[in-house]
Amino acid sequence: MASELVEHYGVDCFEDTRLTRSPHGRLEFLRTQELIRRLLPGVRSRILDIGGGTGVHAAWLAADGHVVHVVDLVPRHVDAAAARDGVTAEVGDARQLSAGDESVDVALLLGPLYHLVEPAERACALAEARRVLRPGGLLVVAAVSRYMSLLEVGSEGRLTAEMEPSVASVIATGRYDGHAGFVDAHFHTADELHAEMTDAGVRDVAVFGIEGPAWPALDSAGLQEFEARVEAALRCARIVERDPLLINTSAHLLGVGRK
Structure with a gap:
């Protein structure tokens, strides 16, 4: 899987535009920022962005004043992330992190989990993320619905x-x-993501729907209608972000918990 991902992502930095080139990508980016900012402690935190790609999320987290280090399999991603202000980066694998035990306040797994198709691999990545967290630290995990x-x-x-x-x-x-x-x-269900995080020893797990049920309508309307429609889509997502009947209609899920 590692070599396949390097081949898929390593030709160019196409991943750098994933959250801007489509309406649902832009909605995902806005909601991910919103949810993570809501959950972060109100102090400067040391954040490990595991599978952080080109540093799209690391950039705004660093601009918010946090210390952010990206780990990614793809060398071109690491180069792009390291070029961002306030961000450091290294080539690495979510299943075997170089970071020390209890060395970070926040661990983000916003990409690796859906690329790890075997349950044991996902369990390994979650265990590694938990290992590097200090007691009480925040784990944030993204999954595709x-x-x-x-x-x-x-x-x-x-x-x-x-x-x-x-x-x-x-x-x-x-x-x-x-x-x-x-x-x-x-691809996960909300219940499956909750169970995998809980089985990894993460406590106080909660799962949020990121985009909510309006994202296909945004895509159908096109980028030219995004600004006119995004506020309604955001409100829609917030209303049902924990609703068990609608959470899986989000394109992506966000699991959060504590060590």
């Missing part, structure tokens, strides 16, 4: 008879086969 593919290809008119078995399979099993683009991955 199992229903993202269904809502994306269905709302875009791309759900064909040939694609239907793959869409149904990812909902049933979590194993995503790349049918709508992207690499093979694991």
